[in-house]
Amino acid sequence: MDQTKRPLLIPPEFSTYAEEHGIFDMYKRLMEQLIVSKPSDPLAFLVEQLKKENDDVPQVIILGPPASGKKSISKLCANKLRTAHLTTENLIQESETDIKMKVMDLIKKKETVPTEIWVQILTERLKLMDCVKKGYVLEGFPQTREQALALQSVGIHPKHCVILDAPDTVLIERAQGRRVDPKTGDIYHTTFDWPPNAEIQTRLEETPGYTEEDMVNKLIEYHRHIDEIEECYRKVIKKVNADQPKADVFSQVYSYLCGQPRSNAPHTPRIVLLGPTGSGKGVQAALLANKYNIVNVSSGSLVKQSIADETKAGQAAKAYIEKSMMGVFGNEQVVKLPDNIILDIMRERLAQLDCVSRGWVLHGYPRTREQAEALAKDGFVPNRIFFLDVPNDSVIERLTLRATDPITGERYHMLYNPPRTQEIKERLQKHPKDSEDAVRRRLAEYSAYVEELADYYTEGQHVNADQDPHTVFECIESMIVNPLPKRFST
Amino acid sequence: MSSTASTVGRDVEAREYLEQHRVLELFNNMTSQLIYNRPENPKKYMIDLLEKLQRSRATKHDYPCLFDDTNIQSVYNMLDPTNRGFITLQQYKEAMDTLGISPVNEKVEGASEDKINFDTFLSQARSGLSKASATFQAS
Numbered sequence: 135m136d137q138t139k140r141p142l143l144i145p146p147e148f149s150t151y152a153e154e155h156g157i158f159d160m161y162k163r164l165m166e167q168l169i170v171s172k173p174s175d176p177l178a179f180l181v182e183q184l185k186k187e188n189d190d191v192p193q194v195i196i197l198g199p200p201a202s203g204k205k206s207i208s209k210l211c212a213n214k215l216r217t218a219h220l221t222t223e224n225l226i227q228e229s230e231t232d233i234k235m236k237v238m239d240l241i242k243k244k245e246t247v248p249t250e251i252w253v254q255i256l257t258e259r260l261k262l263m264d265c266v267k268k269g270y271v272l273e274g275f276p277q278t279r280e281q282a283l284a285l286q287s288v289g290i291h292p293k294h295c296v297i298l299d300a301p302d303t304v305l306i307e308r309a310q311g312r313r314v315d316p317k318t319g320d321i322y323h324t325t326f327d328w329p330p331n332a333e334i335q336t337r338l339e340e341t342p343g344y345t346e347e348d349m350v351n352k353l354i355e356y357h358r359h360i361d362e363i364e365e366c367y368r369k370v371i372k373k374v375n376a377d378q379p380k381a382d383v384f385s386q387v388y389s390y391l392c393g394q395p396r397s398n399a400p401h402t403p404r405i406v407l408l409g410p411t412g413s414g415k416g417v418q419a420a421l422l423a424n425k426y427n428i429v430n431v432s433s434g435s436l437v438k439q440s441i442a443d444e445t446k447a448g449q450a451a452k453a454y455i456e457k458s459m460m461g462v463f464g465n466e467q468v469v470k471l472p473d474n475i476i477l478d479i480m481r482e483r484l485a486q487l488d489c490v491s492r493g494w495v496l497h498g499y500p501r502t503r504e505q506a507e508a509l510a511k512d513g514f515v516p517n518r519i520f521f522l523d524v525p526n527d528s529v530i531e532r533l534t535l536r537a538t539d540p541i542t543g544e545r546y547h548m549l550y551n552p553p554r555t556q557e558i559k560e561r562l563q564k565h566p567k568d569s570e571d572a573v574r575r576r577l578a579e580y581s582a583y584v585e586e587l588a589d590y591y592t593e594g595q596h597v598n599a600d601q602d603p604h605t606v607f608e609c610i611e612s613m614i615v616n617p618l619p620k621r622f623s624t
Numbered sequence: 625m626s627s628t629a630s631t632v633g634r635d636v637e638a639r640e641y642l643e644q645h646r647v648l649e650l651f652n653n654m655t656s657q658l659i660y661n662r663p664e665n666p667k668k669y670m671i672d673l674l675e676k677l678q679r680s681r682a683t684k685h686d687y688p689c690l691f692d693d694t695n696i697q698s699v700y701n702m703l704d705p706t707n708r709g710f711i712t713l714q715q716y717k718e719a720m721d722t723l724g725i726s727p728v729n730e731k732v733e734g735a736s737e738d739k740i741n742f743d744t745f746l747s748q749a750r751s752g753l754s755k756a757s758a759t760f761q762a763s
Contacts, residue, residue, distance in 0.1 A: 148659045155666045157658065161651060168647060169638045176645045177681070177760055181674045184667050 141423045149402055150221035153517060169247040170289035189353075191269030192217050194391060197363065198274075198298030199356045200349060201309040203383060205321055207298065208273040210384050211391065217269040220259060225275075229255045252276075253284045254411030260290060279362035282371070293394075295367040296387050297360070298376035302353050303581050313338040327380060388444035394617040403493035403614060404515065406500075408587060410580040411573065412529035413599045414499035414606060418522070421607045422495045422614075429489045433480065437471065440479050477508050485515050501579075503586040518614050519591045521584070522599035522606070526577055533573045537562040593618055648657030650677075650759035651727045656690055677760070687757035699723065700742055710739035716743060719745075 152158060155562035164183055173179035192215045197202045205221070205496065217391055226237050233255060240247050252275070259265065271294070276282040285291070300308075315334055322338060323330050364371060374389045376383055403426060407415045416432060423430035438449030441455075451471055480499060482488065496516070500506040509515075522575035535548035540563055546553045553559045586592060595613050599606050642648060654670060663669035673688055680687045699719050703711045711719075713735055720728040732748055734740045 148662065151662045152658075157666060160667075161655075165647075165651075169641070172641045173636070176647055176650070177674050177678050181671055181678075184671045184674070 140245060150513070150515060151403065154515070159492075165306070167289060170287075175524075178294055186266055189591060191267065191392060193269055193293045194272070195275070195295045195367070195429075196271060196273050196298065196387075197360070198376060199300070199305055200352045201305045201312060201344070202298040203321075203380065204273050206327075206380060207296075207384055207387055208271050210380075211387060212271040214388060215269065215271070215391065218262075218264045218269050219271050219273070220275075222275055225255050225259055229258065249281050249284045253288055253624045256285065256290060257288055276363060278359045279366060282363050282366040290617060292370060293365065294391050295371045296390065297364065297371060297373045298383065299373050300376040304377050305353065306346055306349045309344040312341060312344050314341045326495070327451075329510070399451045401517075402491070403495070403518065405493075405495040405518045405614065406516040406591075407495065407497040407520050407522060408584070408594070409520075409575040409589075410524065410526075410529055410534040410584075411597060413522040413524045414621065417603050418607060418610060419495045419497045421603070422610070425611075426493070428493040428495055431480070431483055431489070431494050431496045432521060433476065436479055436483055437476070438483070445479075445482065447475060447482060449500045450475050451479065455486040473505055473508065477512070478506070480509070481512055481514070500514075500587070501588050502583045506587060506590050518618075519594035520610055520613065521588065521594050523596050524599040526574075528600050529577060530570060530573055533568050533622075534564075534570050536568050537564050539563075635748070646759040653688075653757060653759060657688070660690060675687045677757075681758070681760055687754050689753050689757040691749075693746070693750075693754055696723075696746055699749075700745050704742075710734065713738050713744070715742065716740045716745060716748075720749065720752060723749060723753065724756055725749065728752075 164180060167183055168176055168179065171179065194211060194215075194217075196204050196208045202529065208219055208221070211217075226234060226241075229237070233251060237247055237251060237255075241581075256275075261272065276285060308323065308326070311326070313322045314320070315322065315329070315337055315551070316339055317337060320329075321327075322334075329338070372382055374386050374390070403422075405422065405428075407419055408416050415495060419430050419432065422428065437448075437451055441452045442448070453488060454471055454475060476499065480496075484494060484496075500509055532547075536545065537548070537553075538545050539553070539558055540561060545551075546558075553562060597606060597609050597613070654673060657673060658666060658669070676688045681687070696741070699722070703715045703719060713730070716727050716732075717730070720726070729748060729752075732740060733744050
């Protein structure tokens, strides 16, 4: 066989590296920009794009019928996310003088501004540093499908689009009470959102153009276009019910904006399940391993396996255990092996080819912050961490009522899976590690370390494990499949 | 309908653009560099690489490439372990393919006798690699 021909091997470290730095998504963005702009010198263009450092900035469009609260919500979002706030008015104000003149002219003549001019204004505005570096919240634009498509063709595409929806009657009613503070531009309402400050109260004026007749016309216009625009932004859109108090609307919008769009990047799962004894880590790990064909790495079984296989680390572990003269009970070891022995055993397993290529789900380890740090140092960085939360009483209920039939080997639970006949019930035996004291001791151990683990694993997500296994599994699945929510530094 | 015609038109335009500027090859080369080197700051590394490429485009030589002369030497030695002094045409073609050079220039010196010696191999490999790395529009 020709020696120079061998199958292409991509080193497995590359997949961790690529995931960490988001290489796939970066490529996708660069290609998008290239294809849209088609610069004559792609090399210089790419250098410029890379220097911009604007991968993660929010790019939001907020749409909705008049009086839905677009301005208030956009202002709140722009403040919280610290981005530029663009509205149709300030776009015109801040645009270049000759365009500005043209647009003011058209507005005076009550003509619609043509799409090309809008696109021009927007492209210019978005090139400015504040939009590039910090992102933007665009309010109330595009208003028609034509405008949306024109934006798309120059490559302006939001990462999130929010539509504030409310029934027409509510909107018309709201419009009646709408008041504007001429100094700050804030919008208040006679019934729902009255300003606390008496000084502002005296200043408030009614805005023109919000009489009932005007509203009806505007609403007709809005409904004509909104469906098409929805179609354009189908993948990034979310409708929020605007018929709620402002704070509720804002919290819904904000949590949507924290979520990232699903990426097509290839993804090897490296999952860590943390939780007190009895929270169902083993069950969930088995379900995950089964469904997604990843390797189920249980620290307890690994230790026992390595002792049985008499590997080097296994022998060290065995020696240690024999010295402390305590037995190894079930899944949880009563004796605590020193960190370096456990780390050796884990490293051996996680470095094997099947773990590296298929991914792994780890449970029962790490237990302390030092273990977590050691694991990361060795290069085994998890990309999903879950804290299975379950109250102590449920744990006690789950574990103390467990029993095994010594003859058939079947496991029963007095509440969830009771034995069928009295005969079986009489011969059932409980495992000593399931006694209430033992369980409480293990719970205490867990709660001693869980805080520092939560500190260290900032991307950990909490799952309510006080439900039946399949509900918990679905919850975990959705958290794995969706990208990690972004955290905006406040 | 004009919009479908224009979208089809733009699709074709985009593909032509990518081919003309050899964008896909550029990305392939960048990826191989990234896989091999795994720099701490990939963006900065990519910027460096692109700037190097720009400079080499201006000076017309020294294109950034993963393989250098020693690699070419090793490939040749692997194919000719007994040191006969030449490799067959088939081996030569396979080796060029492995290095990522295509199309392979078959009409090289010695092809008719099926004996390609090291110098021919070296020069062909060098020119092939520079062509593969010069991923920008031929000026």
